[in-house]
Amino acid sequence: MNLLKRATFIFSERPLSLALGSFPTKQSSLTKTNPPATLSSRPRRSKKRFANMSLEKLMEKFLEQSMEAEDNFYRLEEQRLQAEDKRREEEHSRELQMLQMLGQIFAGIRAPSPAPQATPQPSCTPQTKTAVPPTRPPFGNGNHPPALTEFASHSQPAGPGLLMEEVIERSFSLGTAAMDNVIPLLRNTIPPLTSKKHKGQDGRIGIIGGCQEYTGAPFFAAISALKVGADLSHVFCTKDAAPVIKSYSPELIVHPVLDSPNAVEEIEKWLPRLHSLVVGPGLGREDMLLKNAKEIIERSKLRGIPIIIDADGLWLVAKEPSVIQGYQRGILTPNFMEFTRLYEAMHHEPLDSTDHKRSAQQLAIAMGHLTLVLKGEEDIITDGKNMLTCSQEGSGRRCGGQGDLLSGSLGVFAHWAFSSPPDATKGMNPSLVAAFGATSLTRQCNRQAFHKHSRSTTTSDMIQEISSAFKKLFES
Ligand SMILES: NC(=O)C1=CN([C@@H]2O[C@H](COP(=O)(O)OP(=O)(O)OC[C@H]3O[C@@H](n4cnc5c(N)ncnc54)[C@H](OP(=O)(O)O)[C@@H]3O)[C@@H](O)[C@H]2O)[C@@H](O)CC1
Numbered sequence: 221m222n223l224l225k226r227a228t229f230i231f232s233e234r235p236l237s238l239a240l241g242s243f244p245t246k247q248s249s250l251t252k253t254n255p256p257a258t259l260s261s262r263p264r265r266s267k268k269r270f271a272n273m274s275l276e277k278l279m280e281k282f283l284e285q286s287m288e289a290e291d292n293f294y295r296l297e298e299q300r301l302q303a304e305d306k307r308r309e310e311e312h313s314r315e316l317q318m319l320q321m322l323g324q325i326f327a328g329i330r331a332p333s334p335a336p337q338a339t340p341q342p343s344c345t346p347q348t349k350t351a352v353p354p355t356r357p358p359f360g361n362g363n364h365p366p367a368l369t370e371f372a373s374h375s376q377p378a379g380p381g382l383l384m385e386e387v388i389e390r391s392f393s394l395g396t397a398a399m400d401n402v403i404p405l406l407r408n409t410i411p412p413l414t415s416k417k418h419k420g421q422d423g424r425i426g427i428i429g430g431c432q433e434y435t436g437a438p439f440f441a442a443i444s445a446l447k448v449g450a451d452l453s454h455v456f457c458t459k460d461a462a463p464v465i466k467s468y469s470p471e472l473i474v475h476p477v478l479d480s481p482n483a484v485e486e487i488e489k490w491l492p493r494l495h496s497l498v499v500g501p502g503l504g505r506e507d508m509l510l511k512n513a514k515e516i517i518e519r520s521k522l523r524g525i526p527i528i529i530d531a532d533g534l535w536l537v538a539k540e541p542s543v544i545q546g547y548q549r550g551i552l553t554p555n556f557m558e559f560t561r562l563y564e565a566m567h568h569e570p571l572d573s574t575d576h577k578r579s580a581q582q583l584a585i586a587m588g589h590l591t592l593v594l595k596g597e598e599d600i601i602t603d604g605k606n607m608l609t610c611s612q613e614g615s616g617r618r619c620g621g622q623g624d625l626l627s628g629s630l631g632v633f634a635h636w637a638f639s640s641p642p643d644a645t646k647g648m649n650p651s652l653v654a655a656f657g658a659t660s661l662t663r664q665c666n667r668q669a670f671h672k673h674s675r676s677t678t679t680s681d682m683i684q685e686i687s688s689a690f691k692k693l694f695e696s
């Protein structure tokens with residue numbers, strides 16, 4: 221009876237696990253080379269061997285073999301997918317390099333001698349001094365002269381044994397300079413849309429969040445990732461949040477596992493297939509969920525996956541900074557409240573709220589130079605060494621969920637930036653470039669949505685604007 225139950229389970233589970241895989245699962249070589257033996261094709265010897273076995277024993281034997289075959293199938297399929305991903309990524313790098321070379325050739329043809337510039341280019345930016353190969357037209361209409369501001373006026377200690385001057389190399393003061401300097405770098409990282417790619421290559425993003433109270437936040441983050449250009453967006457949420465999130469959109473792959481007893485193992489299975497992770501939108505603050513999120517962060521770090529931590533994920537970091545401290549592919553996206561909490565947890569003193577830039581740098585340094593995005597009237601992006609500020613015009617509308625749009629899109633930009641060759645970002649920290657892309661995009665969406673809906677603007681309206689905002693900022 222038990223065996224029969226087991227058989228039903230196995231066979232009913234099989235199509236489900238293939239569907240959940242959501243990556244093209246072709247017939248593996250194993251299934252091709254070892255087709256299931258039918259009674260007629262089996263050698264006589266085995267007929268004899270099995271002749272004296274009870275039906276139950278036979279069934280058991282059969283199940284053992286089929287389970288073994290299934291395990292082998294998935295193992296081989298996993299290997300094949302990994303090899304294919306690697307090959308595609310190499311192909312993508314080669315394509316980018318070729319595009320850049322072509323850009324350089326065209327630039328040489330068009331401008332044999334460098335044109336004199338009305339305003340001197342940033343002199344303190346070794347990365348930006350080298351001209352970005354014009355693989356795409358430069359951003360903006362050229363009416364804004366680049367205005368790079370040195371940020372070396374602080375003389376207070378920045379951390380144990382460090383002076384601010386030692387850690388602050390430069391600061392782009394935005395609207396103009398960072399737009400002109402960083403957007404071209406971001407453009408270099410955006411994968412070209414070609415017919416040579418398969419589903420998944422432009423990004424498989426995972427969102428860790430979604431619980432009984434909060435289903436909107438993970439949805440906003442996940443759908444934003446898709447709209448920015450990821451191919452697949454997975455949400456790992458609690459069991460009761462899953463049907464709700466699924467019902468918002470058929471585009472998302474939703475895993476109701478975050479509160480299951482083996483949540484970490486269930487999610488870890490997916491990590492080899494994910495390109496970046498966004499932890500926190502709608503996660504809630506239940507101990508068990510935070511504990512699972514912590515373990516997933518630890519395991520993702522081992523795989524070098526870019527990790528964006530937002531919302532309740534930052535609550536976890538404030539409690540246990542070591543979970544992400546020093547991880548160079550980690551990006552924190554606090555609002556001012558979350559920032560204050562983090563700062564005070566790290567520095568054990570009240571935040572001096574008169575100088576946000578300085579406090580942000582101090583926190584980034586204390587966190588081991590990971591990238592911090594302090595959201596607000598102007599977004600401050602720093603890894604403790606470099607600072608970008610984004611004051612792209614948004615609007616006065618502050619509906620909930622805008623931060624989720626930001627963190628979801630950042631998941632995609634971070635994957636693109638980290639998987640591009642280093643010269644795509646001209647040596648600039650890929651996290652900074654990615655964060656600048658996400659803040660600019662969020663604010664532009666806000667601006668466009670507000671233009672249409674004014675006081676009624678919601679995050680869903682902003683998400684509708686992602687396509688045209690992306691084009692305007694990065695493809696025009
Ligand atoms: N539709 C959904 O499902 C959405 C779900 N969401 C999810 O909700 C969860 C909790 O996130 P959270 O941000 O509300 O939590 P928390 O840190 O306790 O802040 C609460 C208090 O902090 C303050 N405050 C906030 N911002 C501030 C600022 N800039 N500057 C100053 N103060 C500021 C403010 O305090 P007040 O104004 O009341 O004094 C506010 O009431 C999280 O999982 C998130 O993802 C959201 O994504 C939205 C859409």
Ligand SMILES: Nc1ncnc2c1ncn2[C@@H]1O[C@H](COP(=O)(O)OP(=O)(O)OP(=O)(O)O)[C@@H](O)[C@H]1O
Nearest residue numbers: 555595596597599614620621622623624626662663
């Ligand atoms: N005062 C402001 N003026 C202009 N833009 C702002 C202002 N405050 C926040 N933003 C923009 O709104 C976006 C989200 O920031 P916000 O502070 O609302 O995040 P959040 O509180 O984490 O969001 P969520 O509601 O998703 O939790 C950021 O891109 C930020 O630039």
